[in-house]
Amino acid sequence: MSKKEVLDNASLQRALTRITYEIIERNKGGQDLVLVGIKTRGEYLAHRIGNRLAQLEDISIPIMAIDVTNFRDDVTNHDSDNLGLNSEDKMNITDKNIVLIDDVLFTGRTIRAALDALIHVGRPKSISLAVLVDRGHRELPIRADFVGKNIPTAQAEHIKVFVKEIDGKDAVEIIN
Amino acid sequence: MQRHLILEDGTVFAGESFGAPATTFGEIVFHTAMTGYQEIITDPVYDNQIIVFATPIVGAAGIHAGAYESMKPTIRGMIVHDLAEVSVNRQRRMNLDRFLKQHNIPGLYHVDTRKLIRHLRETGSQKASIVDFADDHAKDQLVATVLTNKQVANTATVKPYANPGRGRHIVVIDFGLKHGILRMLDDYDANVSVMPYTTTVEEVLTLDPDGIVLSTGPGDPRVLPDSVLTLIRVLQTKAPMLGIGLGHELFALANDAELLPLSSEHHGMNHPIEEIVSRQMMYAMQGQGYAVDPESIDRNKLFVTHRDLVDGAIQGLRHRDYPAFSVQFFPDGAPGPLDATTIFADFFDTVEDYVEHVQS
Amino acid sequence: MLFIGSGPNDFGRESEHDAAIFQVMPELNQFGLEAYLIDENPYSLSLESLAAQVFWQPLTTKNIKNIIHQEDIDTVIPLFGGDRALRIWTQVVQDWQKGDGPLPQTLGLSIEMMLKTVNVAAMTDYLAEAGLPVITNHVVHARDEANDLLRQVRLPLMIRALHPIVQNTRRIVERVDDFDEIFNQVKTQSLTQEVVFSRAINGLKEVSLQVMRDRRGNKLRVGASEDMDPIGIHTIDSLSISPVLTLQDQVLQKLRKYAFDIADLLQLEGTMHVQFAVDDDSGEIFIIKVSPYIDQMAMRTTLATGYPTILVAINLAIGVPLDEIRLPHYFHTKTAIMEPMMDHVVVKLPVFPFGELAESGVQVNRQLSSIQKSVGTVLGFGRTFIEALEKAIRSAHFNNASFSPTFMQGISDDELIQQLIHPQDNRVLLLIEAIKRGYEVDELAELTHIDEFYFYQLQRLLRLEESVEAAVDNIGALKNAKEHGLSDGLIARFWHTSFEIIRTLAQENQIDVTYKAVEPSAGEFPEHAHQYYATYEEENESTQVATDSILVIGNGAFRMGDSAASGYLMTTVLSELRRLQYHTVIMNNNPHDATLMPHLADKQYLEPLEISDIMKVVEVEQPKAIIVSGNRRKLIQALRDLEQNVLIMPKQKHVPSGPTTEQSEFALNFFFDGHDIYPLNITQHTVGKLRILKQKITAPIGIDPEQCPSPGVYQIIWYINDTKPMVSVNTQPIDHDTWLRPMPFGQVAFLNKAMQVQWIRLTVRAMLNRLTEEDYQLLSELNTKCQTQTQIKMIDAHVDYSLHLQSQNDIDSTRFEMGVSITDE
Structure with missing residues (x-):
């Protein structure tokens, strides 16, 4: 097994900063904005971006996390109560501009599941997608609106995103 | 003697x-x-x-x-x-x-x-x-x-010139630039066209830039002709823009902010500059006699990205609607710390995003 | 929170760690933390701090573990005790067993990184892996491999045997032509025929950076210095200069970036010193040492810039980010986050022990090398390099003979060249002599690998001295000389007169000293500075601090003998004066000495300690009294001649020699309060060991108080030709073979701790007639109440004299003491 760091701590921070600025650029000051992180690492990234927005705009943006393990199309038994959303969260997404946040965009199946889940519980005004890494190999017609870093990869390679909260460091590595 | x-x-x-x-x-x-x-x-x-x-x-x-x-x-x-x-x-x-x-x-x-x-x-x-x-x-x-108040005219180029490279095409509007900016653009192998500040929107757009840099320069930016501000107002909607030093002050003026002369000018590299979004500190060479008046900023147009932690002065701005931003300090590290050279990396990341966006 | 001290003083270990720990322990209160400390050094100030619970025990893993268990320690902070503390703590961690309970957390640096820090090879690999420039070793087995390598790496190369069969196989290849021969030779000297290649860095410029990093990853540079002497001479033995003068901004900024990268890599929360080798010609840079803990550079940078490195470091270790640190009121509110700028020059000069050793007939190798030989350090502050250098030289107190401008005249041209290539302690004077003899600057620069800038500066100095010498009594020449840092004493020597005449002449012609503040903003902001140095310019910034101040004269550079104890003693004096609410002013020039801690004095003068320097301070401050240690007899006399009120901390002129291997030196110790004599105890001193007898002294001592010149601790000495530990000795009557002396400072320090009585503070109070009822009570009950810890003995610390000094003779470990420790065996 070989591994190679493709984003170090500093570049990871910069990527999140740039995504934050671009979210502001396309959302006119964060009105009606809700950040939804896809568990596990997407949730931490959502909080990072949320903190950044709060630093800049002095507003607190709702941040939610969803767990889509049960919504993947490769899982048959869908259970909408198992999304990790409470009823207040469900109400909150209606008519909001949602930014869905994940660490890696690969086949697109996770995102599709997240979209299904969100639409299943409410009716957002819009949904856009932010990912830290886009590694290609899409299997669905999904593309990210905000990309931290495009990292073209081979199918056999793995992308591992580390976040300080649970992994003790911020980095992205390619693992062979 | x-x-x-x-x-x-x-x-x-x-x-x-x-x-x-x-x-x-x-x-x-x-x-x-x-x-x-x-x-x-x-x-x-x-x-x-x-x-x-x-x-x-x-x-x-x-x-x-x-x-x-x-x-x-x-x-x-x-x-x-x-x-x-x-x-x-x-x-x-x-x-x-x-x-x-x-x-x-x-x-x-x-x-x-x-x-x-x-x-x-x-x-x-x-x-x-x-x-x-x-x-x-x-x-x-x-x-x-x-x-004299004609310092920009004294120091800026009167003729366009190129600093060719094989990468993205960056147009630099010259108000009396320091070589450090060209060195940094060279690090990214940019294909650089330096234009006099008297250039026009048409001239610049004909060059089909992937990004635009408003250079550093001397003196009070308010004595420059209004055409400069108009140029900036149009160009910021067309391609990613980075303003540095005097370029930052002009970027602010073009977006309806005002300048205040500093009671004590600041020239050095010892002040901590905070990137507000990440609360990270950096040090860079600063050479400024003016600062953007925080009261004058139209929050629908600009927001503050960097500030001086010693006197609170605005050190960076960003446009709310366009990929256009600016820094008061000199991020090229010539002379000075290299902490802020990432501003150029940010600029080129933005340029890549823009190019990809335009292409798709 | 447990602090681990740095143990005994040694080559490269003065009082910097003790000073740092002493300074930061009281800071913990504001965070609701409790401080604990273990150290074994009898000269430790921190062990007497009221801000911590202290353990005066040998620094062993066992003792540290015991304290952790006994006191429920949950946090350990070894970084302030330097590399020694770091090593011991990593041992404790590695020895930690499951049954030992939870391992306390370590602040400032993770255990993983500490293990790398104490293992040079591991650190080098770690840095190399991160793409940082280090010197890598290549092991070569065969000839063709060697040829390949030769094409990859840059000359000069160092080649040595991997498994040497002879001593010292290191050879340097300067030219490709020499490669074959040297390679073949070294190969035969290697058991396995394997040789190690690395880039040779001897002769390159050595540059040091001091940086800070907080938990959030914010970093700043505190300072930087460059060594005049090239790599090949130990950095502590080098003359070094701050700020960096001969490097281009671009190069310095690269070094800064590397230092920051390392701080990030180590996830450091604190301060770090990084040493670099810089090749001016090729632009190559190598990282040669990483010290992510308090060391001498940290202390020196603090003093040179006015940036409170130590105070900030403790905040960072606790987890306070740089921009949230609250400093004491005497700093500008933004001081912690502003990179310090300097508008003065600081020259650091090492102090070597060769002169004193030679006087005692001890022959040592005086040639400077990569092994440290110096024992002390002074700083010279000035507005030009020459001024700072002149003041550093004066501070280092070359003895009169070697300071003379004519000293080097006798050296032959051959010797001169030899010494230029293989420098000795008198290097600066040698360089000046070489310029005098007409050697060209580029020639000298090539021979010595010293930057040309310094030769141009020395040329200026030489011209200056010549012009002063040629213009006796000329006011213009006097002004010029003073502006470049020449002392009244030196000008007096040039003009064959006395310093008093020069001083008066300058005064009459309005050539006045101006004191400038040492503060980190270089004049940009009003700072509440209280450190000053003298120069001769237009604006003076120092005015009298108070009408009731007491001026304390520090001891300057450490030397062999009891320097660390003297520093401890003078610091305690300052601390006691503060407690008695006097305003204090300190003059000193030793950056590693605790007397220069910021909170001990209302004002610091970072100056040489000649009579002329002191009198200039006296003119500004008009102190009520001047406290001087008793060994500086000439100074005391000169001050008294000028009608100053001098108070003396009793001390002999020279550090006494210790007992021989066959004898015991006994001392009957007593305290003298200015009127009466209070017997304390009896100590037995054999080679390398001092113990206190349990025996009580009941009968009065037959000493006439007239024999003691001032209050203090004294002892009556006699010898017995027996080294066995004694239970008691007969003191009545003391026969005629005894003599009286002030107790050496080192023994006072030991006695303070063993008796839990602050003899130095009592001495200060006695001198100022401030002894209290309680003091007299204590003195009268000494025999009955005082519980002396007689089981603790003071012993000489292990010091590798032969490695450092390559001496032909035995070295008297009392007269030439480097460090002491304790034992309870």
Whole structure:
């Protein structure tokens, strides 16, 4: 097994900063904005971006996390109560501009599941997608609106995103 | 030979002459940077200024081929405490003293620069003159002198030129740029076209830029023609834009913000600058006589990205609707810390995003 | 929170760690933390701190573990005790067993990184892996491999045997032509025929950076210095200069970036010193040492810039980010986050022990090398390099003979060249002599690998001295000399007169000293500075601090003998004066000495300690009294001649020699309060060991108070030709073979701790007639109440004299003491 760091701590921070600025650029000051992180690492990234927005705009943006393990199309038994959303969260997404946040965009199946889940519980005004890494190999017609870093990869390679909260460091590595 | 520095407020300092024995007038400012004297005196941002160095000895690193920020220094004088004569070029012929002589710039050493700086700290910048004799005639002349406000015209290029590369096409609008900007663009292998500040929207768009840089430059940006602001207003909607120093001030003006002259100008590399979004601190060379007035910012157009943690002054702005941003400090590290060179990485990331966006 | 001290003083270990720990322990209160400390050094100030619970025990893993268990320690902070503390703590961690309970957390640096820090090879690999420039070793087995390598790496190369069969196989290849021969030779000297290649860095410029990093990853540079002497001479033995003068901004900024990268890599929360080798010609940079803990550079940078490195470091270790640190009121509110700028020059000069050793007939190798030989350090502050150098030389107190401008005249040209290539302690004077003899600057620069800038400066100095010498009584020449840092004493020597005449002449002609503040903003902001140095310019910034101040004269550079104890003693004096609410002014020039801690004095003068320097301070401060240690007899006399009120901390002129291997030196110790004599105890001193007898002294001592010149601790000495530990000795009557002396400072320090009585503070109070009822009570009950810890003995610390000094003779470990420790065996 070989591994190679493709984003170090500093570049990871910069990527999140740039995504934050671009979210502001396309959302006119964060009105009606809700950040939804896809568990596990997407949730931490959502909080990072949320903190950044709060630093800049002095507003607190709702941040939610969803767990889509049960919504993947490769899982048959869908259970909408198992999304990790409470009823207040469900109400909150209606008519909001949602930014869905994940660490890696690969086949697109996770995102599709997240979209299904969100639409299943409410009716957002819009949904856009932010990912830290886009590694290609899409299997669905999904593309990210905000990309931290495009990292073209081979199918056999793995992308591992580390976040300080649970992994003790911020980095992205390619693992062979 | 003993010569004199006289300030508009009547204060006189005696010192030993070095460089050219010329009589000059300029605005006097003090600089606290401990290294980088060659870069500082050749940076067009100091056009028409007399610079007092806080660092006790100047000249010990010689004059290097790789440390010019412009081909021709246009400062009006250099005041130091102690002067070292060291040559480092292959001919062993060029040192600071000879360099200033060559460009007809006077210098004074053996001056109580700490006293002078403590004085300027209280009075703020003012007119000053380097003369042989500090008599009434010299003082009258200083008072009567009106310093030029055409510093950008004096230092910026009048003709477009290219600094070719194989990467993204970056158009630099030149207001008296420092070479550090071109060096940084070169690090990204950018294909650079430098345009005079009198250029037009059509000229720039015909070049089909992937990104636009508003360069550093000297003086008060408010004396530049309105056409410059119009140019910026249009170009910021067309391609990613980065403003630096004077370019930052112009970017602010173009988006309806106003400038305040600083009571005490700030020239150095010791202030922490906070990137607000990440709360990270960085240090960079700063050379500013003006700051953007925070009260004047239209929150629908701009937001503040960087501030000086010492005096709170705005150090960075970003447009709310376009990938356009600017920094008051000099992120090119010539001279100065390399902490903020990531500003260029941010710019090129934005350029890549833009190019991809346009293509798809 | 447990602090681990740095143990005994040694080569490269003065009082910097003790000073740092002493300074930061009281800071913990504001965070609701409790401080604990273990150290074994009897001269430790911190062990007497009221801000911590202290353990005066040998620094062993066992003792540290015991304290952790006994006191429920949950946090350990080894970084302030330097590399020694770091090593011991990593041992404790590695020895930690499951049954030992939870391992306390370590602040400032993770255990993983500490293990790398104490293992040079591991650190080098770690840095190399991160793409940082380090010197890598290549092991070569065969000839063709060697040829390949030769094409990859840059000359000069160092080649040595991997498994040497002879001593010292290191050879340097300067030219390709020499490669074959040297390679073949070294190969035969290697057991396995394997040789190690690395880039040779001897002769390159050595540059040091001091940086800070907080938990959030914010970093700043505190300072930088360059060594005049090239790599090949130990950095502590080098003359070094701050700020960096001869490097281009671009190069310095690269070093800064590397230092920051390392701080990030180590995830450091604190301060770090990084040493670099810089090749001016090729632009190559190598990282040669990483010290992510308090060391001498940290202390020196603090003093040179005015940036409170130590105070900030403790905040960072606790987890306070840089921009939230609250500093004491005497700093500008933004001081912690502003990079310090300097508008003065600081020259650091090492102090070597060769002169004193030679006087005692000890022959040592004086040639400087990569092994440290110096024992102390002074700083010279000035506005030009020459001024700072002159003041550093004066501070280092070359003895009169070697300071003379004519000293080097006798050296032959051959010797001169030899010494230029293989420098000795008198290097600066040698360089001046070489210039005098007409050697060209580029020639000298090539021979010595010293930057040309310094030769130009020395040329200026030489011209200056010549012009002063030639213009006796000329006021212009006097002004010029004073502006460049020449002392009244030196000018007096040039003009064959006395310093008093020069002083008066300068005064009469308005050539006045101006004191400038040492503060980190270089004049940009008003700072509440209280450190000053003298120069001769237009504006003076120092005015009298108070009408009731007491001036304390520090001891300057450490020397062999009891320097660390003297520093401890003078610091305690300052601390006691503060407690008695006097305003204090300190003059000193040793950056590693605790007397220069910021909170101990209302004002510091970072100056040489000659009579002329002191009198200039006296003129500004008009102190009520001047406290001097008793060994500086000439100074005391000179001050008294000038009608100053001098108070003396009793001390002999020279550090006494210790007992021989066959004898015991006994001392009957007593305290003298200025009127009466209070017997304390009896100590037995054999080679390398000092113990206190349990025996009580009941009978009065037959000493006439007239024999003690001032209050203090004294002892009556006699010898017995027996080294066995004694239970008691007969003191009545003391026969004629005894003599009286002030107790050496080192023994006072030991006695303070063993008796839990602050003899130095009592001495200060006695001198100032401030002894209290309680003091007299204590003195009268000494025999009955005082519980002396007689089981603790003071012993000489292990010091590798032979490695450092390559001496032919035995070295008297009392007279030439480097460090002491304790034992309870």
